[in-house]
Amino acid sequence: MKNIRNYKHIIWDWNGTLFDDVELCANIMNKLLEEANLPKISVDEYRDIFTFPVIDYYKALGHDVGKENWEKISHQFISEYEANKYEFTIYSDAEDVLKEIDSFGITQSVLSAYKQEMLDELVAHFNLNKYFIRLVGLDNIYAAGKLDNGLKWIKELGFKKGEVLLVGDTLHDCEVAEAIGADSVLLSLGHQSKDRLRLCKIPMIDSLSELIKN
Ligand SMILES: [Mg+2]
Structure with missing residues (x-):
């Protein structure tokens, strides 16, 4: 994985990536x-x-x-x-990692298959809004996926290939990252097992802190 300071923006998944549910x-x-x-x-x-x-x-x-x-x-x-x-709560190191990335001058956002209002409410509950320039959720509860929203969001962000890192916990995160031209890394503590995440052949981390270690 490239040093995180080389990215201009981090797109976070929410469920299983920041929120331990x-x-x-x-x-x-x-x-x-x-x-x-x-x-x-x-x-x-x-x-x-x-x-x-x-x-x-x-x-x-x-x-x-x-x-x-x-x-x-x-x-x-x-x-x-x-x-x-x-x-339930966010991972114990989640806020420190968000804060550290913010201190590098890198902007951050959330791209989630969770319903928008619920995402807004939960992020506010953990007092994390200050770290994100946007929370992108779905307009329904059926969690079909977030590819369309991802494509719209990357267009609006205007960053080029290699400037954005997507952090997620499922193969869907990896597919979305590839489709929107972002690099990605998968956290192994979330909703899919390591064996399944390996199918993506991208870097895997066992804790969020690993993102800011190098
Ligand atoms: Mg997830």
């Missing part, structure tokens, strides 16, 4: 699985199966993803998530 998501999924009489999963299994678009992950676990049930379980997931999210 893997256990929360696995717990909620187990509740939904139980209600559907489907086998429950461990956190490791969750990390082996979670994917974007999120509907594919529900399908892989055996959920009925016909229109009606998909809408029902999506809403159920979000309401459970919203009710319990404040029991």
